[in-house]
Amino acid sequence: MSALLTIKGLSVRFGxxxxxxxMDMEAPAGAITALIGPNGAGKTTAINCVSGVVAxxxxxxxxxxxxxxxxxxxxxxxxxxxxxFQNLQVFGLMNALENVMVGMHAASRGGFAAAMxxxxxxxxxxxxxxxxxxxxxxxxxxxxxxxxxxxELAYGDQKRLELARALxxxxxxxxxDEPVAGLNAAETHEIGGLxxxxxxxxxxxxxxxxxxxxxxxxSDQVAVxxxxxxxxxxxxxxxxxxxxxxxxxxxxxxxxxxxx
Amino acid sequence: xxxxxxxxxxxxSGLTTGAVYxxxxxxxxxxxxxxxxxxxxxxxxxxxxxLMAYSxxxxxxxxxxxxxxxxxxxxxxxxxxxxxxAIRPARSRQVMVLIFITIAASILMRGIFKHLWxxxxxxLPPLSPETPLRLLGATFTPQNLWVLAITLVAIVALIWFFxxxxxxxxxxxxxxxxxxxxxxxxxxxxxxxxxxxxxxxxGALAGVLITPITSxxxxxxxxxxxxxxxxxxxxGYGSFLGAVVGGLVLGLIExxxxxxxxxxxxxxxxxVVLLLVLFLRPGGLLGVKGGNRV
Amino acid sequence: MSAQGKKFFGxxxxxxxxxxxxxxxVTNPYYLNVLNVVAxxxxxxxxxxxxxxxxxxxxxxxxxxxxxxxxxSGILSGSYGWEPWTALxxxxxxxxxxxxxxxxxxxxxxGNYLVMAxxxxxxxxxxLMVQLDDITGGPSGYTGIPSLSFFGAxxxxxxxxxxxxxxxxxxxxxxxRNLVHSRVGRGLKALHEAPLAAAASGVPIEAYKVKxxxxxxxxxxxAGSLYAHYYGIITPATFDIFKSVELVTMCIVGGMGSxxxxxxxxxxxxxxxxxxxxxxxxxxxxxxxxxxxxLIFLPQGLVGxxxxxxxxxxxxxx
Ligand SMILES: Nc1ncnc2c1ncn2[C@@H]1O[C@H](COP(=O)(O)OP(=O)(O)OP(=O)(O)O)[C@@H](O)[C@H]1O
Ligand SMILES: [Mg+2]
Numbered sequence: 001m002s003a004l005l006t007i008k009g010l011s012v013r014f015g016x017x018x019x020x021x022x023m024d025m026e027a028p029a030g031a032i033t034a035l036i037g038p039n040g041a042g043k044t045t046a047i048n049c050v051s052g053v054v055a056x057x058x059x060x061x062x063x064x065x066x067x068x069x070x071x072x073x074x075x076x077x078x079x080x081x082x083x084x085f086q087n088l089q090v091f092g093l094m095n096a097l098e099n100v101m102v103g104m105h106a107a108s109r110g111g112f113a114a115a116m117x118x119x120x121x122x123x124x125x126x127x128x129x130x131x132x133x134x135x136x137x138x139x140x141x142x143x144x145x146x147x148x149x150x151x152e153l154a155y156g157d158q159k160r161l162e163l164a165r166a167l168x169x170x171x172x173x174x175x176x177d178e179p180v181a182g183l184n185a186a187e188t189h190e191i192g193g194l195x196x197x198x199x200x201x202x203x204x205x206x207x208x209x210x211x212x213x214x215x216x217x218x219s220d221q222v223a224v225x226x227x228x229x230x231x232x233x234x235x236x237x238x239x240x241x242x243x244x245x246x247x248x249x250x251x252x253x254x255x256x257x258x259x260x
Numbered sequence: 261x262x263x264x265x266x267x268x269x270x271x272x273s274g275l276t277t278g279a280v281y282x283x284x285x286x287x288x289x290x291x292x293x294x295x296x297x298x299x300x301x302x303x304x305x306x307x308x309x310x311l312m313a314y315s316x317x318x319x320x321x322x323x324x325x326x327x328x329x330x331x332x333x334x335x336x337x338x339x340x341x342x343x344x345x346a347i348r349p350a351r352s353r354q355v356m357v358l359i360f361i362t363i364a365a366s367i368l369m370r371g372i373f374k375h376l377w378x379x380x381x382x383x384l385p386p387l388s389p390e391t392p393l394r395l396l397g398a399t400f401t402p403q404n405l406w407v408l409a410i411t412l413v414a415i416v417a418l419i420w421f422f423x424x425x426x427x428x429x430x431x432x433x434x435x436x437x438x439x440x441x442x443x444x445x446x447x448x449x450x451x452x453x454x455x456x457x458x459x460x461x462x463g464a465l466a467g468v469l470i471t472p473i474t475s476x477x478x479x480x481x482x483x484x485x486x487x488x489x490x491x492x493x494x495x496g497y498g499s500f501l502g503a504v505v506g507g508l509v510l511g512l513i514e515x516x517x518x519x520x521x522x523x524x525x526x527x528x529x530x531x532v533v534l535l536l537v538l539f540l541r542p543g544g545l546l547g548v549k550g551g552n553r554v
Numbered sequence: 555m556s557a558q559g560k561k562f563f564g565x566x567x568x569x570x571x572x573x574x575x576x577x578x579x580v581t582n583p584y585y586l587n588v589l590n591v592v593a594x595x596x597x598x599x600x601x602x603x604x605x606x607x608x609x610x611x612x613x614x615x616x617x618x619x620x621x622x623x624x625x626x627s628g629i630l631s632g633s634y635g636w637e638p639w640t641a642l643x644x645x646x647x648x649x650x651x652x653x654x655x656x657x658x659x660x661x662x663x664x665g666n667y668l669v670m671a672x673x674x675x676x677x678x679x680x681x682l683m684v685q686l687d688d689i690t691g692g693p694s695g696y697t698g699i700p701s702l703s704f705f706g707a708x709x710x711x712x713x714x715x716x717x718x719x720x721x722x723x724x725x726x727x728x729x730x731r732n733l734v735h736s737r738v739g740r741g742l743k744a745l746h747e748a749p750l751a752a753a754a755s756g757v758p759i760e761a762y763k764v765k766x767x768x769x770x771x772x773x774x775x776x777a778g779s780l781y782a783h784y785y786g787i788i789t790p791a792t793f794d795i796f797k798s799v800e801l802v803t804m805c806i807v808g809g810m811g812s813x814x815x816x817x818x819x820x821x822x823x824x825x826x827x828x829x830x831x832x833x834x835x836x837x838x839x840x841x842x843x844x845x846x847x848x849l850i851f852l853p854q855g856l857v858g859x860x861x862x863x864x865x866x867x868x869x870x871x872x
């Protein structure tokens with residue numbers, strides 16, 4: 001499996017905090033690569049660098065063979081790289097359907113002039129966008145909430161909405177920052193199943209998560225960050241036996257899902 | 261008078277108006293840091309300072325040493341009142357709405373000033389008799405010195421206040437992170453109100469200092485207020501040092517263009533410079549690279 | 555057509571019907587003139603609303619775009635003999651370029667910078683209108699602007715201009731509505747509410763902000779050109795920063811983010827100074843006071859309030 005996303009030597013410093021030190025990581029297409037680590041390990045920072053939100057001090061990021069560091073955020077979506085946010089970033093006043101329709105932005109073309117004049121091309125495209133968005137809402141079980149303002153949705157539904165938005169544009173790789181944080185066991189299980197289905201469509205997933213049950217269950221590969229340093233990468237089984245990882249999580253064994 | 265003398269002259273008058281812009285700019289910064297709001301009533305604080313001083317001095321016959329400080333205190337109260345009556349009860353906390361509340365307050369205040377003090381130009385006497393002084397070939401009035409000296413004192417007092425007093429530190433904490441400050445038991449509303457009061461006081465001080473030089477009327481603060489805003493942006497919005505530098509630079513540029521090129525473009529030049537700085541160095545003269553990007 | 559679309563065009567048809575019947579009732583040229591001014595303000599505010607209400611950016615310089623539209627079109631046709639419609643188009647092109655030059659560097663920055671840049675720009679334009687008196691006629695204004703014509707018939711009377719101005723409003727509203735309910739319109743709303751997520755979805759934030767700024771400036775320019783050819787005389791004071799504030803106020807009082815809001819805001823505030831003339835010297839006090847109360851208690855605007863839109867306590871302004 002050749003890597004779709006390659007991170008090499010990524011380093012980020014925020015004032016006195018070295019958030020990432022020379023991190024290397026790869027994520028193949030059509031597989032789930034988990035990125036785990038304690039709070040403050042630098043997981044979100046890594047995702048922010050890849051998605052163009054944070055400019056790293058050093059390192060390279062390539063997506064499908066193309067250097068992407070320094071690209072404006074929206075260009076990545078056009079290349080087929082989308083993400084969700086640990087701190088919810090829904091478009092609060094827009095309804096759920098519109099939120100997902102925004103997710104189709106990169107996959108559609110009509111510009112200002114076409115929109116104002118409502119050219120036929122645009123009307124066709126609009127129909128396709130709407131149908132895809134409706135499809136996404138039902139995939140995530142949100143179809144009944146389509147016309148609710150996003151800010152009025154329950155927390156779990158907003159989490160799903162972010163996933164729906166990120167998936168709408170048929171990306172090749174999705175970066176998911178803690179998609180089940182704060183959800184109960186049943187919801188976690190359900191979303192875990194959906195993430196596997198996403199992978200089965202041939203889409204690569206980078207999954208940042210604290211829920212080790214989920215991580216070990218769905219991931220093909222696991223990368224472990226600690227204090228900004230990548231300390232291990234391997235299959236879930238290898239990671240569960242890695243002495244360094246065990247040390248990092250010492251005392252948290254149960255939560256980590258390593259102790260049966 | 262030789263060219264060098266003329267230049268010295270322009271520099272002195274530029275620094276004087278610049279100091280006043282700096283005071284107004286500091287007022288903008290205070291409120292901006294506390295609320296992210298551009299307070300468009302800042303110029304009206306200046307007008308009111310001058311007008312109050314005029315009434316207390318000429319109308320009530322108080323001595324200057326009493327009338328001027330009283331005027332400043334009164335405008336500080338008006339500033340606090342603005343926060344208490346218009347900003348705090350606002351049902352929306354959106355910065356855009358709050359900015360427009362200050363614009364509405366500015367229109368209202370100007371209406372009230374016009375009603376109370378009339379439209380005609382008034383005259384506020386300078387702080388000490390107008391015997392011209394000479395320095396390096398430039399002639400200037402004691403008022404020039406007063407403006408510079410008092411502005412300096414005000415800035416030092418502000419620095420002391422924010423670094424040495426508990427209230428000042430609490431205001432800074434609120435400006436940096438109001439929810440964290442609230443967790444520490446700091447009343448954020450109160451701190452915001454203090455910011456408005458302090459901004460009112462600075463505006464009034466500027467009014468008392470500048471109106472003997474320009475002139476005094478119900479709307480004198482409008483343009484000076486905008487220049488103060490420009491100065492704040494020029495220096496790097498929100499930075500106190502930037503506000504002072506921005507004010508002085510703006511004052512100097514204005515006075516030099518008025519003197520050396522043409523006075524009709526004086527007001528325009530200030531804003532042309534501002535636009536250039538915004539375009540070329542968006543973080544302001546002292547700001548960090550690039551400003552805030554999305 | 556979607557339900558939203560039906561509703562919009564229903565309202566639009568109602569508006570068109572009212573507009574068609576209004577001249578039967580309103581024959582007094584004074585009131586017709588007020589209606590014409592309302593129309594021009596609605597046009598500017600509709601464009602401004604795209605910028606403020608949808609993209610969340612404040613401009614305090616739209617009176618300058620309005621004024622540039624008026625002066626460029628007026629001078630090209632008055633001094634250089636251009637056909638008025640061509641002059642109107644030329645003015646719109648120039649204004650678009652000017653807006654691009656202002657918007658490109660400032661719209662990358664936090665919202666306050668656009669406020670400052672547009673404000674400064676308006677002040678500069680005002681000074682130039684007064685000082686370049688060889689070209690502009692100086693403080694007393696520029697006169698002798700020819701009327702627009704419609705297939706050879708001049709649009710000079712209040713009633714003929716009424717049809718033109720309100721026709722322009724209807725077209726402006728339809729174009730704006732189409733934009734708002736499109737992929738681009740959703741992108742604009744999105745970049746206002748959650749810029750990071752918008753960018754991650756592929757919305758080119760800076761480009762969209764600049765483009766919508768240009769469009770709103772062009773709306774103002776066209777309205778300004780119409781104004782110039784209607785009155786035949788234009789003075790710098792009509793286009794100062796206070797006019798900019800007034801325009802934004804119309805937008806906010808009517809309801810940001812609602813195209814009908816602009817209509818209401820302009821219809822309500824345009825005649826306000828005349829209405830308040832009865833209270834003569836308390837005019838500013840009343841105006842400021844009313845505005846203050848509306849902003850404090852009805853921040854969602856009149857249309858927002860009528861629609862039962864909730865007030866958003868927090869949220870981003872920029
Ligand atoms: N914008 C920022 N400015 C300053 N420090 C930051 C910033 N973003 C992150 N940090 C710091 O960088 C370190 C890594 O943070 P990051 O958010 O990447 O961790 P994380 O692994 O995602 O943690 P969590 O599991 O809690 O989400 C932390 O110490 C954090 O405080
Ligand atoms: Mg994180």
